[in-house]
Amino acid sequence: LARSQWLIEGVCYHRAMLQRFATADSIIFIDTPYELCRERAHKRMEEDSVVKNPFIPDGCQYHIVEDKQREVIRYFQENTRPLILNLLRGEFAKKSIFVVDGCLDVDSLCSQIVT
Numbered sequence: 001l002a003r004s005q006w007l008i009e010g011v012c013y014h015r016a017m018l019q020r021f022a023t024a025d026s027i028i029f030i031d032t033p034y035e036l037c038r039e040r041a042h043k044r045m046e047e048d049s050v051v052k053n054p055f056i057p058d059g060c061q062y063h064i065v066e067d068k069q070r071e072v073i074r075y076f077q078e079n080t081r082p083l084i085l086n087l088l089r090g091e092f093a094k095k096s097i098f099v100v101d102g103c104l105d106v107d108s109l110c111s112q113i114v115t
Contacts, residue, residue: 037077085099
């Protein structure tokens with residue numbers, strides 16, 4: 001965060017998220033529906049069972065990982081997503097904020113981000 005330019009992808013702990021939002025010039029939230037997140041996670045798991053994912057240890061039971069992914073996705077949709085949207089509408093509303101549709105292809109999604 002001390003650099004003049006940076007990009008962070010993903011979600012973090014609440015305190016770190018607040019610090020990142022406070023430091024950011026622009027915040028881009030890619031709002032992807034629950035079912036699409038689940039579908040993409042399932043597709044990744046299928047791909048990982050064919051071509052080994054180097055980040056998943058040998059002997060991993062993929063059904064357990066997939067169950068955990070579903071749990072994390074559900075938690076995000078029910079808890080973290082509303083928290084982020086409330087922060088963007090409230091405390092950080094004066095920032096340059098882009099809430100874009102996570103169902104869009106990359107080119108369409110990027111066209112929604114105009115600075």
